Amino acid sequence: MSAAEIERGLDIAAVRDDFPILHQEVHGHPLVYLDNAATTQKPKCVIDTVQRYYTQENANVHRGVHHLSELSTKHYEGARDKVRRFINARSTREIVFVRGATEAINLVAQSYGRSHLKAGDEILITGMEHHSNIVPWQLLCEQTGTVLKVVPIDDEGKMDFAEFERLLSSRTRLVAMAHMSNALGTINPVKTVVEMAHAQGVPVLLDGAQATAHLQVDVQELDVDFYAISAHKMLGPTGIGVLYAKEALLEAMPPYQGGGDMISMVTFEKTHYNDLPYKFEAGTPHIAGVIGLGEAVDYLASVGLERIARHEHDLLAHATKRAEAFEGLTIIGTATHKASILSFVLKGVHPHDLGTILDRQGVAIRAGHHCAMPVMDRFGVPATARASFALYNTVEEVDRLFDALEYAQRMFA
Amino acid sequence: MFDLNDLYQEVVVDHNRSPRNFHAMPDASCKADGFNPLCGDKLTLYLRLNDEGVIEDISFEGSGCAISVASASLMTEQLKGKTEAEAEALFERFHEMVTSDVSEPAPENLGKLAVLSGVREFPSRIKCASLCWHTMKSALEGDQAPVKTE
Numbered sequence: 001m002s003a004a005e006i007e008r009g010l011d012i013a014a015v016r017d018d019f020p021i022l023h024q025e026v027h028g029h030p031l032v033y034l035d036n037a038a039t040t041q042k043p044k045c046v047i048d049t050v051q052r053y054y055t056q057e058n059a060n061v062h063r064g065v066h067h068l069s070e071l072s073t074k075h076y077e078g079a080r081d082k083v084r085r086f087i088n089a090r091s092t093r094e095i096v097f098v099r100g101a102t103e104a105i106n107l108v109a110q111s112y113g114r115s116h117l118k119a120g121d122e123i124l125i126t127g128m129e130h131h132s133n134i135v136p137w138q139l140l141c142e143q144t145g146t147v148l149k150v151v152p153i154d155d156e157g158k159m160d161f162a163e164f165e166r167l168l169s170s171r172t173r174l175v176a177m178a179h180m181s182n183a184l185g186t187i188n189p190v191k192t193v194v195e196m197a198h199a200q201g202v203p204v205l206l207d208g209a210q211a212t213a214h215l216q217v218d219v220q221e222l223d224v225d226f227y228a229i230s231a232h233k234m235l236g237p238t239g240i241g242v243l244y245a246k247e248a249l250l251e252a253m254p255p256y257q258g259g260g261d262m263i264s265m266v267t268f269e270k271t272h273y274n275d276l277p278y279k280f281e282a283g284t285p286h287i288a289g290v291i292g293l294g295e296a297v298d299y300l301a302s303v304g305l306e307r308i309a310r311h312e313h314d315l316l317a318h319a320t321k322r323a324e325a326f327e328g329l330t331i332i333g334t335a336t337h338k339a340s341i342l343s344f345v346l347k348g349v350h351p352h353d354l355g356t357i358l359d360r361q362g363v364a365i366r367a368g369h370h371c372a373m374p375v376m377d378r379f380g381v382p383a384t385a386r387a388s389f390a391l392y393n394t395v396e397e398v399d400r401l402f403d404a405l406e407y408a409q410r411m412f413a
Numbered sequence: 414m415f416d417l418n419d420l421y422q423e424v425v426v427d428h429n430r431s432p433r434n435f436h437a438m439p440d441a442s443c444k445a446d447g448f449n450p451l452c453g454d455k456l457t458l459y460l461r462l463n464d465e466g467v468i469e470d471i472s473f474e475g476s477g478c479a480i481s482v483a484s485a486s487l488m489t490e491q492l493k494g495k496t497e498a499e500a501e502a503l504f505e506r507f508h509e510m511v512t513s514d515v516s517e518p519a520p521e522n523l524g525k526l527a528v529l530s531g532v533r534e535f536p537s538r539i540k541c542a543s544l545c546w547h548t549m550k551s552a553l554e555g556d557q558a559p560v561k562t563e
Contacts, residue, residue, distance in 0.1 A: 367452060
């Protein structure tokens with residue numbers, strides 16, 4: 001996409017037209033959907049693709065010789081190539097379909113972790129991780145005696161880089177961190193992290209669940225070893241995700257689950273595993289989800305990630321400006337390098353009450369710990385309210401959020 | 414349509430702002446912790462019972478949303494001087510009120526607690542209102558594990 005095209009910006013009305021769910025009223029008000037970090041809405045093309053698959057193409061993949069099976073296999077594998085292109089992986093052998101980013105991380109923990117890590121080795125994560133990038137490592141640590149080390153975050157919600165450098169030691173065997181924080185919006189300096197880890201021969205996993213709908217991700221440019229993706233947070237269906245991993249790593253990893261599709265030959269004495277990526281895709285996959293995800297990445301690419309990022313940056317800048325001027329409001333997460341998330345607390349009104357009151361104004365936000373309880377502890381709050389933006393949100397919607405906050409504040413005054 | 418003001422009635426807002434019996438109790442005869450992981454409501458409930466099983470004193474500490482704080486505050490007001498059996502019976506009636514169908518009239522024998530009947534219209538908030546009651550029951554039953562609403 002040329003600079004001039006990005007400059008032209010989003011045709012927001014056209015984008016909104018692509019999302020049928022946005023055009024409804026909630027409690028008598030036009031819906032303002034600001035819970036995109038939890039899940040994004042789906043464009044009509046994704047909904048249509050999933051429906052077309054079930055109404056016209058449904059058959060199992062990789063086994064039938066009949067027309068429908070060939071068709072669904074073609075679309076399933078076509079989606080794999082679309083995802084490959086979207087994140088610029090070298091090969092479709094590096095694109096493993098899983099149930100979500102959570103399963104992608106669990107796969108790495110159980111397959112790579114159990115076969116490569118031992119007692120006394122260390123895994124390095126940060127203090128801003130989602131539970132899904134904490135608990136799989138804790139499970140692994142219990143199984144192997146590996147030790148989990150945590151890089152603290154500062155008052156702005158950035159990782160303490162000096163501490164990262166200190167904790168990255170000769171015992172470190174893996175670094176795992178969020179590309180972008182779901183609770184704070186912070187974008188980690190992942191390229192530098194990868195370079196520093198690699199200088200010590202340590203592979204890096206990035207939890208990309210939050211990043212892929214907002215940032216252009218190029219796994220070759222990042223030189224990242226593992227990258228976890230969630231389809232439903234990037235306009236795709238729920239129940240599907242991607243593990244990107246470098247081919248050499250996948251080759252050296254044992255299967256995660258056993259079953260059909262992941263084998264080339266089975267006898268009761270010995271089983272030969274299938275080639276990549278199928279070695280890691282046991283059982284009939286979520287075919288409709290995969291094809292829907294393929295459509296979603298095409299849609300994102302057609303709108304343009306850089307254009308989306310610029311639009312969301314403007315929304316966040318406007319929201320931040322209004323938040324800073326709002327009496328009694330404290331933003332949680334003020335890193336310079338952040339995207340599309342405004343997490344905050346309002347004096348005198350608990351986030352959960354805010355959630356209910358805003359809902360009655362038609363404004364959907366998230367209230368709670370955002371599956372990142374250690375982040376809440378770090379900032380000394382039980383919960384935050386979180387407005388998270390996507391490509392289809394508007395400046396007017398941000399203003400509706402603040403109107404609703406004023407209303408809530410009056411109610412509790 | 415149900416109005417937000419039915420949920421956040423003046424009494425609720427007032428009890429949230431200035432919760433009654435909001436302190437620790439060093440000489441409590443029993444206590445329990447309650448936790449609602451959905452919104453981070455946390456409370457500790459203290460009870461002092463006399464030999465006849467009458468609640469002589471009751472208090473709580475913690476943090477949470479307006480519904481959970483107001484509900485705990487109102488509960489402590491209502492339970493002082495009640496027997497264990499009366500407290501459990503009141504819990505049952507309260508539970509019935511917050512989970513009853515909105516098309517039915519709210520039960521009438523709940524006195525001041527009736528201000529929380531609006532919770533019926535907000536299913537995601539029922540746990541907030543009932544957390545303190547579950548915690549009270551657990552304290553009376555001497556459970557050590559913290560109460561969780563999910």
